[in-house]
Amino acid sequence: MLEVRGLTKRFGSIVAVEDFSLAVAAGEILALLGPSGCGKTTVLRIVAGLERPDSGRVLLAGQDATDWPPERRGVGLVFQSYALFPHLSVAANVAYGLRFKGGDRKGRVGELLALVGLSGFERRKPHQLSAGQQQRVALARALAPEPRVLLLDEPLSALDAALRKDLRAELRGLLGKLGMTALYVTHDQGEALALADRVAVMREGRIEQVAPPADLYARPRTPFVAQFLGRANLWPGRVVSVDGDRAIVEVAGERIAAERGECRDGDEVFLFFRPEWVEVGEGTFTAEVESAEYLGDRWELRARFHGLPLVLVTAHNLRPGNTFPFAVSSALAIRR
Amino acid sequence: MAGPPRRLTGRRAAGAALALLPLLFLGVAFFWPLWDVLRLGLQVDGRWTGERLQAALSDPYVRRLILFTLEQAALSALLSLLLGFPLGWFLTRYRFPGRGLLRAFTIVPFVLPSITVALGFVLFFGRSGYLNRFLMAVLGLGEPPIQVLYTLWAVVLAHAFYNAPVVARFVNAAWERADPTPVEAARTLGARPLRAFFTVTLPLLLPAVLSALALVFVLCTLSFSIPLALGGARYATVEVGVYLYARGVVASFPRAAALAILTLGLSLVLTYLHLWGGGTFSARQGGVGLAPTVPLFTRSRPSRALWLLYLLPAAVVFLGPIAAVIADSFLHPAPGGASPTLHWYRMILSPAWNPFIESSPLAAVRTSLVVGGGATALSLVLGLSVSAVLRRVRSRVLETVLMAPLAVSSVVLGLALLLAFRRPPLSALGGGWAIVLAHTLIVYPFVVRAIRPLWDALDPALPEAARALGASPFIAFRTVTLPLLGGGVLAAGAFAFALSLGEMTAVAMLSGPGVMTMPMAIYHFLGSRDFGAASAMATVLMGTTALAAWAWDRAGSRWLKRDGASADSRPPAENAPLSFASPPGGGEGRVRGNPPPSGPKPSTSRSAARPFGRFHA
Numbered sequence: 001m002l003e004v005r006g007l008t009k010r011f012g013s014i015v016a017v018e019d020f021s022l023a024v025a026a027g028e029i030l031a032l033l034g035p036s037g038c039g040k041t042t043v044l045r046i047v048a049g050l051e052r053p054d055s056g057r058v059l060l061a062g063q064d065a066t067d068w069p070p071e072r073r074g075v076g077l078v079f080q081s082y083a084l085f086p087h088l089s090v091a092a093n094v095a096y097g098l099r100f101k102g103g104d105r106k107g108r109v110g111e112l113l114a115l116v117g118l119s120g121f122e123r124r125k126p127h128q129l130s131a132g133q134q135q136r137v138a139l140a141r142a143l144a145p146e147p148r149v150l151l152l153d154e155p156l157s158a159l160d161a162a163l164r165k166d167l168r169a170e171l172r173g174l175l176g177k178l179g180m181t182a183l184y185v186t187h188d189q190g191e192a193l194a195l196a197d198r199v200a201v202m203r204e205g206r207i208e209q210v211a212p213p214a215d216l217y218a219r220p221r222t223p224f225v226a227q228f229l230g231r232a233n234l235w236p237g238r239v240v241s242v243d244g245d246r247a248i249v250e251v252a253g254e255r256i257a258a259e260r261g262e263c264r265d266g267d268e269v270f271l272f273f274r275p276e277w278v279e280v281g282e283g284t285f286t287a288e289v290e291s292a293e294y295l296g297d298r299w300e301l302r303a304r305f306h307g308l309p310l311v312l313v314t315a316h317n318l319r320p321g322n323t324f325p326f327a328v329s330s331a332l333a334i335r336r
Numbered sequence: 337m338a339g340p341p342r343r344l345t346g347r348r349a350a351g352a353a354l355a356l357l358p359l360l361f362l363g364v365a366f367f368w369p370l371w372d373v374l375r376l377g378l379q380v381d382g383r384w385t386g387e388r389l390q391a392a393l394s395d396p397y398v399r400r401l402i403l404f405t406l407e408q409a410a411l412s413a414l415l416s417l418l419l420g421f422p423l424g425w426f427l428t429r430y431r432f433p434g435r436g437l438l439r440a441f442t443i444v445p446f447v448l449p450s451i452t453v454a455l456g457f458v459l460f461f462g463r464s465g466y467l468n469r470f471l472m473a474v475l476g477l478g479e480p481p482i483q484v485l486y487t488l489w490a491v492v493l494a495h496a497f498y499n500a501p502v503v504a505r506f507v508n509a510a511w512e513r514a515d516p517t518p519v520e521a522a523r524t525l526g527a528r529p530l531r532a533f534f535t536v537t538l539p540l541l542l543p544a545v546l547s548a549l550a551l552v553f554v555l556c557t558l559s560f561s562i563p564l565a566l567g568g569a570r571y572a573t574v575e576v577g578v579y580l581y582a583r584g585v586v587a588s589f590p591r592a593a594a595l596a597i598l599t600l601g602l603s604l605v606l607t608y609l610h611l612w613g614g615g616t617f618s619a620r621q622g623g624v625g626l627a628p629t630v631p632l633f634t635r636s637r638p639s640r641a642l643w644l645l646y647l648l649p650a651a652v653v654f655l656g657p658i659a660a661v662i663a664d665s666f667l668h669p670a671p672g673g674a675s676p677t678l679h680w681y682r683m684i685l686s687p688a689w690n691p692f693i694e695s696s697p698l699a700a701v702r703t704s705l706v707v708g709g710g711a712t713a714l715s716l717v718l719g720l721s722v723s724a725v726l727r728r729v730r731s732r733v734l735e736t737v738l739m740a741p742l743a744v745s746s747v748v749l750g751l752a753l754l755l756a757f758r759r760p761p762l763s764a765l766g767g768g769w770a771i772v773l774a775h776t777l778i779v780y781p782f783v784v785r786a787i788r789p790l791w792d793a794l795d796p797a798l799p800e801a802a803r804a805l806g807a808s809p810f811i812a813f814r815t816v817t818l819p820l821l822g823g824g825v826l827a828a829g830a831f832a833f834a835l836s837l838g839e840m841t842a843v844a845m846l847s848g849p850g851v852m853t854m855p856m857a858i859y860h861f862l863g864s865r866d867f868g869a870a871s872a873m874a875t876v877l878m879g880t881t882a883l884a885a886w887a888w889d890r891a892g893s894r895w896l897k898r899d900g901a902s903a904d905s906r907p908p909a910e911n912a913p914l915s916f917a918s919p920p921g922g923g924e925g926r927v928r929g930n931p932p933p934s935g936p937k938p939s940t941s942r943s944a945a946r947p948f949g950r951f952h953a
Contacts, residue, residue, distance in 0.1 A: 048800075048804050049803070049804075050800050050803070050804070069803070069808075069809075070800070070803040070804050071803050071804075071805075071806045071807055071808055073804075075804060076804065076805075077800070077801065077804035079797045079800075079801060080797075081795055081797055083795055083797035083798050083800065083801040085798060085801070085802075085816055085820075086820065087819045087820055087822075096802065096805050096807075096815075097805030097806050099806075100805070100806035100807065101806070141801075141805065142804070142805075144805075145805060145806055151804075
């Protein structure tokens, strides 16, 4: 439904987006995830037609839309600030995009406000609404003209944490129900993992990895992705032997089995594993606890293994200074 | 998708056309005419030469014009300081009922058309004016004790009337922003109040005082109708000289052009100096403290009654002339006592031909309204398009070009258009158009100044949201941007209208047979000693300008309040009346290329303290 090829955009000497390619299938929610300043909003604005790329193409439903002005693209855009028209009522805000189309405006406005749970708020002005309600109006306004693609620019970032989580689930349900194709820009990994069918991790204007959330979490391709999504142990080492999908990585003089990933024999790699993949009380390695943090149902431990930092979660109550045996139940070699 | 997609290049072209429109207008109505002035003053037989300038400079009359201009400007600045500093101090230091009102009142002199002030001075300070009559009656004198009219002092006093409130606002703003702790420190270190004032407070206020002085000096240098009406040909400034050479009995366009170039150079130098100084001065500003105030009326400090020695004469100087105009407009003079009448108001609406103004009073009112309406409409269109261009293209060069008319005084502008309307293409238009164009050029920079901060404070996502929802750029502007700027645009329009109504300088340069506006009519009534008619027209004019200034003020503060969250240029509520987009000088050409009369604003002090800050904002 939406495809971009080789986008590059510079602002002065700053390269915001470089050789960026991505495709979003019809009905798919794709999250564009990255730290602030990585160029994700620029991509969104190029897709919306609010910025012009220096090079590269934007395709909408197979047609080259690179040179189309925003009003011809048929994309809905939800702004971070919502950008509700302060001089118009809720109903007039939602109806704004309908004035450029035929059909029953009033009915459609009612339908959309019902969809986002704001029936009865038609006559209110934006400033009379709570932040969460404003967010819903912005969503309804963007959906009203039946866009082919919905673009969302950090739509939940202005809300407080609890509300954000509620709206996240609601948004997911709503987009799924409508079968909407959506590009969702966020810097919040939790939001991306919870909402998206696929997540594209961006860094400094480029894509690091595109994958479904579970894959991204379990099988990051780069150390950046590994660290950006959740907590990670990354130990420097070297692949000493390869057997099919498996590799043996030598770390601090010890040999540890791992998934091979994209590495070859002899590569300098990071041995990557999540804290919850560490099994305490088994195996041949020992580590010493440096600090322990009680999380309620389990402990998060920071420990040292041959001088390397080790983060893990466990149900065992271990105190700083304790040593314990552990095994890594699953690990992945990531090229450095 | 609806319809065939338009090419982006088409939008680029539309954007370029948008920038070309104001450039084209300024080219035809401003730069080309100005070029005519330069050629006339600097070319002899097609050769560039300084002969005409030299000839002008060696003329004793011209030398006297220049010397007088600088002399009266310096004296005016000093008197403004003398009258204004205590007022600023008073407003800062004391709490008393009506303090806010008094502070708001300091804007009043500034928005008054200066011909009405000149009229007020004649009526109040004249030989048989109210003040002399009062003093003669009280003191039992046979001769009027005060004889200032048609002297240097009349000009200086009228300039002080205008500019003392400016100084007061500067001082008040700087003082309120000054950190009070250094003074407290000085007191704990053993300094007595007076010593602390001279060693700590005054040095801290010095930048603001110097800024205000420089500003007032520039304003008075470029002043026109005050010296014209109160000084006559003998006490004329360079600006008046340009007018006399262009429109007087011994008309000489080349000499007028040479003088125009001199005054242009003078104003550019002064502006540069002020900018340079303003930058230096404001570097030290930026405190946040609010000076503590004390109640004015307490039994324990009877010494504060000393303030009456200042406040009473000040009130006489400021309120007397205005009151005299209003009073005279309702009085029928007769030997043995005046009687109330509406005769003068009936007269200024009369369609009968009046030989003194070479038109009928009603026609003058009508012309003023038509010219004002035309200039308002044009300046709004021009102001909006210039604002739009400057939002897109952040170029200092382009900004200087698009705001250039600010740097040229009304007299020079008038001369340029006078010359331009004698040749194609502008000669195809009628004489009234010259005045409309002049007023447009005078007013639109203020429209730009009013609109740009509002526009900048507007979330850029709003028009973008409209675009994404299917609106074309024009529709997005009309349905989203314009309504959100709405109040600001209306206020700017009201202000533009008031400014045009009161403007006399360009009209004096450009008026012709049958083209007579209200300020010019007042000037001629004044010349023919027809004080009743002059007063009635001046009262109407003052009322209209005051109303427009008030509307501008209200709308301004309301708009800034509403968009407050995003407007970092928001002035504090207390100073809102003046700070909002700074209405410029009297509805008349007395100040051109003039700075805002506002004191330094807390948040935008750097640009507010300088007359041409907009070039550098």
